[in-house]
Amino acid sequence: MREPVQLSLTTRGAGAPLLLLHGLYGSGGNLNRFTRRFAADYRVLTPDLRNHGRSPHRPGMDYPALAADVEALLDREGVERVAVLGHSMGGKVAMTLALTRPRRVAAVVAADIAPVAYRHEHATVIAALQRVDVAGAASRREVDAALAAEITSPAVRQFLLTNLVPAAGGGYQWRIPLQLLAEAVPDIQGFPDLAGTYDGPALFLYGTASDYFDPVRHRDAAAGYFPAAEFEALEGAGHWLHAEQPEAFAAAVERFLARTYPAR
Template sequence: MQLHCIDTGVVDADDATRPLVVLHGLFGSADNWRSPIKQWQQTRRVVAVDLRNHGRSPHAPGMRYAQMADDVAESLDALEITQFDLLGHSMGGKVAITLARQQPQAVASLIVADIAPVAYDHGHDEIFAAMRRVAEGEPESRREADALMAESVEVAATRQFLATNLVRDDAGILRWRVGLDEIADGYADIIAAPDGEGAYPGPALLLRGGDSPYVRDAHRDAVAAVMPEATWQTLEGAGHWLHAEQPEAFLQALSRFFASL
């Protein structure tokens, strides 16, 4: 499946800098990365991808990481991108790990943001409930949509993040642009470990939020088995959405990593 991408294009025809490919997390989209993209595109081509059932990409059954990695590979082939640096956050980090294991020759370096290559047992029941409530309520304003979500989700920042997926239809009703049914049906695969076998042998960076529970010291053996060359870095004061909560520290960490390659 070919996916929708934000592609900044080649900066300089003579520039040999590799493109940076960016993969968002669950219920995110390429649009969430527009701020850091503005920084990166000054010196390199950036391709931010909407994964299947997210953003402007097609909806289809199946949320296995092998399927999503194949989608990304097909989309990059269509753009004639054969080697790239790869960044993935949360669910996108597991897609990135899977793709790096499948095509290590194409992935020049790997950055995984706040996710470990393990299965998680946490759930998003309250988020699914909030999104179902909006779908049933057919709100005509974002204030109405927020009130419907607030019945299940207390944290305003989470509701604001989810609301980035709302678009208005021809009748003026706000609808989810994500494939909610497909995501719900594939949720067991989303919380599973990445697909693929063996280890990615290239340079890697694992960034984690100091206030996030997603990547713990207990995961070090699992990370080493999949990314043996990975350097760990903790962004203090950041939670799971570390690139949004500590944007400068996030950009600086990536700059230092790329400079070390």
């Protein structure tokens, strides 16, 4: 059993604890607007998962390891039971935590992700990042231009560029460990074969324009692990539904939590 990583953490607010988990290539900072909003009612914990943000870089990114990191964080913060909201990879961490440590989880929100294996081209994205000479780049715009040939979406490039930071000797560097992420792609895209179910409240919130959650193909997989699962669609939203429709996303989460996990 690998030693858990001590995750970097931002906390805000008071009351019942609520844990927010970001997706691949992200960090807790990507969820700042929701940390602030939910902190009006909850004690919101927003960590950087391992190999992301300010958290340590370590090999091994299967979901049981990521869930163990989160459990160690809860122990460190004195949190016995928590509601967990996770987007994409963070949603899989949330589901794994609930399935392996159900007594620690009061409710789950999985944002645009199902407990299944995917075949999205993350290896291609990581390889594109590795090919850019960021150390010799004079500006972020130069790095963006170099990525444009392989990553055509400006929004996706801007999201990835949140990981580009100035290097001490000039130029830039990636704050995420690209080689470790490349090695972990099969685990990140997969989902562990876990025994048992989580019988508590669970919401699967998805975008109708996303290819990550199909309400026909993925509903049975979700309900198999989460028999009390509820499903809600955000019309017209893609995979980054929380960034594309932040108000509708936050309102859906708040409605669910008000019924299943009251703040006070």
